[in-house]
Amino acid sequence: MNQFTENAIKIIVSVPKGHVMTYGQVARLAGSPRAARQVGWLLRSMSNKYKMPWHRIINSKGIITVSDGADMQKILLESEGIVVLGKSISLKTYLWSIDHFDFNQVNLKDYES
């Protein structure tokens, strides 16, 4: 697993319940600003290896874009108190924003399935 993937997973598991982050935000913090697409890719391919809140990651417009399982994502978000209109979420209300992330504060071992 490369550095980017490792960093991204650490960030994703740190998104608090009731909040969301965008693919682009995660990519930037993980050290590869233009690798937003990879975040989506790793969420799909790695969520079996690591327990992470995949449903809290949405696109920059605040829209749910999962290819399949969009209903499940909506249900999970609503169960955390997030209001979802159709597939849209208010980033103004729920976006989790941080300008620095300390990767040493997370041990991936704690999140293995």
Next chain:
DNA sequence: CACATGACGAGGG
């Protein structure tokens, strides 16, 4: 090595 594939993002119409 060449080409196809996305849970993307920014910008325009």
Next chain:
DNA sequence: ACCCTCGCCATGT
């Protein structure tokens, strides 16, 4: 708000 085009980039074939 909706639709399209491009640029991106790790993987997969």
